[in-house]
Amino acid sequence: MKRYNFILIAFLLFLSGCSDLLVNGPDSNLNMDDFNSAWQIANKYYPFFKFKKINWDSLYTVYKPQAEAARGDEIYNVLYQMFRELKDGHIEILTEGGFPVMTYEWPRDIDRKAFSSIVVSKYFSKPLILAGEDKFDYEITDNNIGYVYISTFSDGDGNWYKDFGKIMEYFHNTKGIIVDVRNNDGGNSNSEDYIISRLIEKPIKDIWYTYSVANSLIINPVDSPGYLKSVVVLINGASFSAAETFPELLRQSPNVTLIGDTTGGGGGINDFYTLPSGKRLQIAFGYNIRFDGTMIEWNGVLPDILVTQTASDISNGHDKQLEYAINFLK
């Protein structure tokens, strides 16, 4: 029985120190390594310092003492504040497991409240059909106009956007098509180019800059001569990144009209960079421009026909931008 007594006492005493034994902090403090690495990555790759008139060296001087004083996860605040100075909706600091902490909310994102898929659905006599991992909603209006909402250009399973071919077949006999990229946060060019190739009637050119070098690509229509009827692209201030280059590229096609409001102004082409502790930084290494030579960053893409819309329009059940597009294509 003495053995039981000993085991019990030893176990209870062991428990009293268990919290510290089981949960402990990191072996080393990599805060300054993270700070220096993040600053250097931006210094090497970020293309907008001159355009934004930002003195990155002076920001190092400002934030270095804060980084030196940061203990534990306080470094997140220092990195967040430093990169927030760049006013770039693309820049994210990812936690060690990958949660993306956005550093800036672009001002025109206020338009996010001026769109509702529920209000859009009221313009159709049938429920909208979902496709492409639910990233597409589409249907034909009573006026025989095709409508497709694209919620994102992100990767997903890598094949979701190929459903767009079926949607175009469904729209085969329509008078025209509305492609809605409002409240679309963007993604990458694979899905963007695939969808564009099914909406244009002639080849168009895509130009972008990486590491200050111009790149170009020709996007060809899938079927020659391609889609010949009118296409309206709906945009607003919450159309961001790839949802801005998408309408800007389509603008080259004579059958395309952009309707709505100026897009968000996110022109960076971005990549992820790993910091010494395992945190990551998403930041631009290249950029897109408009065909008039203006930076998309901060300026956005302008509509051909400006139709403003507010959150109160939506709360009153009206989608003025969609109504305009339907009347435009009638």
Next chain:
Amino acid sequence: MNKYLIGAVVILLLFVPATKAQESSSVNEYIDNGLTFNTGYDIIAVKDEFISQEKYTGSSPSFQLDWSRLNDSSGFHLSFGIISAAKVNNYNVSAEITEAALNLAYVYPIGNIKLFNREIKLFFGPSPELFFHFRTEDIAKGAVFDAYSAAFLFSAGARLDMVMPVNKDWQLEGGIYSSLLSLGGKFINPQDNNTSMMKILTLFTGMSSYIEAAARYNLIKNISLRAGYKFSFVRISAWDYFITVKDDFNLSLTYSL
């Protein structure tokens, strides 16, 4: 603080006056059949490498409601506990943590052992548990969205209850629980499509466990008061390493039906 409390429990176990232990192993003589409200003061320590490798610590009140229903040869406990700690800190960075656990246990008398020259009645049985952890993180003050993390375990486990009757008013109690096999889930990088957010977890990849010790005093005929200490932890390593540990100093009131 927890070291002193455990020391006190050990001393209590060593020096309580000898009284004749009850001979029967009938369940309802030892485990209260009724409703128990439990409130505690918890010291919580959390490390979730989805956020960082840093340790976060804090304290908060906790609450638990238990329902025990027994018959002569078996019994069960149903308990629901929750803790919501608003300030769990790593230096000047804070997290808000909510944890909840729903636990069901079926116990059967399995015999007696002697400890400190006293009879201890043992009850053992299967015990499923649902554990949930949610954390919001203020790692970037003023950020557009707070970072967050979440984890859950739905476990099949086993529970051992130990009861040492001291006299007609006092009773010492202990319990050990461990999950054995779990269905676990954890919030992961939304841009990582290669890993499932849910997996079957063994003891090595996902474990929920606790050990508790308490002294119960019968206040009046149907009401007893219980003071205790519970050490619990949940550890998940199938994704970004996660561990939450709680030292719980608790007081409960049982109304026997």
